[in-house]
Amino acid sequence: MNNELDIIDNLAELERFLLSVENGGLGLEGVAGVGMATNNTDGRHFVAVFDDNNKLLHARWIAQEIFDTGKDMVRNGVKAKH
Structure with a gap:
């Protein structure tokens, strides 16, 4: 993993991470999808x-x-908040 100590432990942080991926905030190129998995x-x-x-x-x-x-x-x- 990118940082062993940087664990997402609440839904607000997961939402920030997903929005960052969607908005290009992580500088990743060629993003096609996001998923959860188990090591x-x-x-x-x-x-x-x-x-x-x-x-x-x-x-x-x-x-x-x-x-x-x-x-x-x-x-x-x-989802967008109203």
């Missing part, structure tokens, strides 16, 4: 940014609670 080695969860070839461009660790509750936000994107 096979230690079972930790992370949110990942992929390109068209499913190559990992960027990832951040996420807490178990965010893995459980943030799936719709990752799947459907961040």
